Amino acid sequence: MTSSIAHSAAPTGVLVVGAGISGIACARALRDAGVTVRVVDRARRPGGRMSGRTLQGRVVDLGASYFTVPAGSGFSGVVERWVEKGLARPWTDTFAVIGTGPDARTTKGPMRYSAAHGLRSLVVDLADGLDVGLECDVAQVADDGTVDGVQYDTVVLAMPEPQAARMLAPASPLIARLDTAAWEPTIAVALGFAERAWPAELHGAFVEGSSVLTFVADDGDRRGDRAPVIVAHSTAAFAREHLDAPEGAVSAVPGELRALLGLEPSIQPAWNHAHRWTFARAASTHPEPFALHERIGVCGDAWGGRSSVATAWASGDALGRAIAGRR
Structure with missing residues (x-):
């Protein structure tokens, strides 16, 4: 209330x-x-x-996937203090780029930071x-x-x-x-598995050519506890179809994820959770x-x-x- x-x-x-x-x-x-x-x-x-959100006794990041620190910014001092406190940690500078085709590659960028407690x-x-x-x-x-x-x-x-x-x-x-008008929605779908079945070097992946997903994060890797949890963020178009009932988006995600990551059909999530972000990001700034x-x-x-x-x-x-x- x-x-x-x-x-x-x-x-x-x-x-x-x-x-x-x-x-x-x-x-x-x-x-x-x-x-x-x-x-x-x-x-x-x-x-x-x-x-x-705390899911299955563990905090899962459902909003921002990570953050970066622009060189020379005032934000760098804030991040340094978080790192000193053990709240934030450097995560990775390398993400995969995956799509519906057979080829996958990696891309390097600035260091992405994550947080042990979300x-x-x-x-x-x-x-x-x-x-x-x-x-x-x-x-x-x-x-x-x-x-x-x-x-x-x-x-x-x-x-x-x-x-x-x-x-x-x-x-x-x-x-x-x-x-x-220039704001895009997304639906973040958290999937928990019995064990890790994807490559250890996945970290996170930008998705190309999918009508369902745009980004996939290994939540156990970014949090540092190796929990077998993946968070997938939907495309804006897919999210718009499910804003009224975000749980309806869940059924399409495991199959899309298996295809993108090359997982066996037997790999099924033990639990899932969908979160709607009506105004997830600004398409223009x-x-x-x-x-x-x-x-x-x-x-x-x-x-x-x-x-x-x-x-x-x-x-x-x-x-x-x-x-x-x-x-």
Whole structure:
């Protein structure tokens, strides 16, 4: 059950709506600058699209598959601290590229990082010491900073743009700056097996030519516990067919996975779980790091170039600094 934010709000401070990594990074920058800030989210825990789910007694990453660290970015210091704490770890710089044809190859890129306790644990760590209210529903945000009848100095919407647009007044000038159409869904399907039957060097794989899947991750490999669990992310088109009932997507995934990985027909998952992400990623992004108009700001992974975890953090951090600077 969601609750009101009014009873614990600080009307003279900043309200951040959204406890994903962008919202938490924004709140952290504000608090470090001495600004009173509160974060609210309708979910039961922080994390946003870095969230996972405990399945069969083990946390499985169902949102972001990994993150990278752009050279020279402020995000690198955050990641270094996570690594020192044992929360994050370098995972791999090599993924397979697989498809419906007979040929497979590998591709090298930047180091991808993962988290031993799931990516959500990193957001939770970043939120330590912040004023975070969970299971708090927000219906409407006015341009003057009024949120459901409570006045704030500034309000930050740290979420996918279609969700931010729903909260703003129809005549808000910010609406014109939001790209609400260029967002793609996905369905993440976790599959647990009795034992590992795929190559040890798989790590993860980009999928080409499939109408069902775009990416496959060996969740036991990225988490470091070698659990026989694979998480497969669907194509946007396939997800759109199953958004109303994501569990209906599960039946097509094991067969597609066996074909892509060359597994025997007898290899069947012991359990499965499907999670719907209606706004999984931005198909196009804004060059600027955030939007800020008078008392309302918007941040997230669609702001600042390539959509990624690092971009989301940088967007929130930059918006927090900008708000603090003008105060």
